[in-house]
Amino acid sequence: MPTISLQVNGKTVSGEVQGNTLLTDFLRQNLGLTGTHVGCDTSQCGACVIHVNGDSIKACTMLAAQADNASVTTIEGLSQGDDLHPVQAAFREAHGLQCGFCTPGMIMSAADLLSKNPNPSEAEIRSWLSGNLCRCTGYHNIVKAVQIAAGQMSGQRIAAE
Amino acid sequence: MYNFDYVRPSSVSDAAQALSNNTDASLVAGGHTLIPTLKQRLAQPSALIDISQLAELKGIRSDGGNIVIGAATTHAEVAGSADVKAAIPALAELANGIGDRQVRHRGTIGGSVANNDPSADYPAALLGLGASVVTNRGRYDADSFFTGLFSTALHPGEIITAVHFPIPDKAGYAKFEQRASRYCLVSVFVAQKSGGIFSSGETRVAVSGAGQNGVFRVAEMEQALQGNFSPSGVSGIKVSSANLMNDMHGAADYRAALITAMAERAVGAASA
Numbered sequence: 441m442p443t444i445s446l447q448v449n450g451k452t453v454s455g456e457v458q459g460n461t462l463l464t465d466f467l468r469q470n471l472g473l474t475g476t477h478v479g480c481d482t483s484q485c486g487a488c489v490i491h492v493n494g495d496s497i498k499a500c501t502m503l504a505a506q507a508d509n510a511s512v513t514t515i516e517g518l519s520q521g522d523d524l525h526p527v528q529a530a531f532r533e534a535h536g537l538q539c540g541f542c543t544p545g546m547i548m549s550a551a552d553l554l555s556k557n558p559n560p561s562e563a564e565i566r567s568w569l570s571g572n573l574c575r576c577t578g579y580h581n582i583v584k585a586v587q588i589a590a591g592q593m594s595g596q597r598i599a600a601e
Numbered sequence: 602m603y604n605f606d607y608v609r610p611s612s613v614s615d616a617a618q619a620l621s622n623n624t625d626a627s628l629v630a631g632g633h634t635l636i637p638t639l640k641q642r643l644a645q646p647s648a649l650i651d652i653s654q655l656a657e658l659k660g661i662r663s664d665g666g667n668i669v670i671g672a673a674t675t676h677a678e679v680a681g682s683a684d685v686k687a688a689i690p691a692l693a694e695l696a697n698g699i700g701d702r703q704v705r706h707r708g709t710i711g712g713s714v715a716n717n718d719p720s721a722d723y724p725a726a727l728l729g730l731g732a733s734v735v736t737n738r739g740r741y742d743a744d745s746f747f748t749g750l751f752s753t754a755l756h757p758g759e760i761i762t763a764v765h766f767p768i769p770d771k772a773g774y775a776k777f778e779q780r781a782s783r784y785c786l787v788s789v790f791v792a793q794k795s796g797g798i799f800s801s802g803e804t805r806v807a808v809s810g811a812g813q814n815g816v817f818r819v820a821e822m823e824q825a826l827q828g829n830f831s832p833s834g835v836s837g838i839k840v841s842s843a844n845l846m847n848d849m850h851g852a853a854d855y856r857a858a859l860i861t862a863m864a865e866r867a868v869g870a871a872s873a
Contacts, residue, residue: 497706505609568702
């Protein structure tokens with residue numbers, strides 16, 4: 441069995457995996473990081489979105505062995521202790537969730553968008569999130585949350601300058 | 602998913618060696634077709650040989666009159682490439698329309714081309730631009746590479762290393778998306794180049810998503826566009842529905858009508 445070693449939320453972790461172990465299963469079962477959800481398991485719904493080497497990807501369609509040596513961030517690694525990431529705080533503020541199942545993937549996708557495009561248009565937000573399905577909200581409040589987060593994050597940048 | 606050995610070679614020649622040692626093995630790069638296939642137990646390779654991290658298969662460069670894209674380059678990298686956007690904007694646009702953003706961060710051009718899904722985007726670009734597929738053993742013109750549904754001219758154990766796209770004078774792409782899967786219900790890639798480096802003719806029209814045998818060219822449209830490169834040049838040309846796919850997503854007649862409509866849009870969108 442391959443032994444893999446990777447950074448997950450800033451910590452080095454390692455473990456033995458089978459060839460067919462999915463990255464979602466490694467995160468959830470080996471590491472207990474159950475914030476990464478498995479919805480469709482067919483790379484359509486986006487509940488499993490995490491960041492691998494700085495890009496949002498669908499962890500249900502990546503082998504754990506392919507993440508060897510990678511730097512991974514999951515929803516558990518986004519906040520600084522009790523301080524929510526601006527995207528997380530904005531989802532709460534804008535009521536961007538109802539049942540919450542899609543939320544970790546939505547937030548990880550949105551955070552990747554804002555890291556690459558700090559001031560996206562509504563169309564760019566909707567396009568970027570097209571691979572994240574939500575069956576509760578109708579998406580309006582999710583888009584609103586991403587817009588709020590973008591405004592807050594650009595405010596933080598100004599304050600820091 | 603059945604289990605398999607996972608192998609990560611350090612070079613293309615190591616990967617070729619691993620494949621020749623194990624004929625039941627399969628290559629994997631982004632895995633965005635292969636992993637779903639394995640989950641459904643539609644394939645049972647003894648080993649997956651992961652070529653996604655081989656540096657010699659990655660990257661995009663401008664080389665004379667060509668854009669050269671390494672086989673393990675992701676769709677997001679093609680879509681975001683300044684070289685591709687400057688030389689062949691229609692190709693960047695095509696890459697940006699594959700799947701969703703998270704899929705584009707993993708899926709690769711080499712994987713898409715080797716799979717030759719009849720509804721995939723890239724085969725239309727390769728055939729429409731008269732691209733060449735370079736492998737560890739040789740080189741194929743797009744016209745001879747795509748041989749049928751999910752089949753190509755690749756031999757067992759052969760590995761795609763890069764795709765060379767000639768830079769056209771103008772190219773355009775129009776896709777009518779199947780909304781659930783985001784594959785092409787019908788898409789058309791159109792390119793025009795003076796100077797005749799294309800293997801036959803100066804204007805090419807390639808259709809994906811429609812043919813029973815996968816991607817194909819439309820000679821009648823190509824001839825019409827050589828005299829009149831405008832949407833009206835193709836608006837009166839109907840492709841016969843006899844060899845088109847006919848399934849739950851669209852009847853053959855509907856696809857035939859879409860080919861004309863997408864060809865008009867692709868010509869209208871064509872830019873230098």
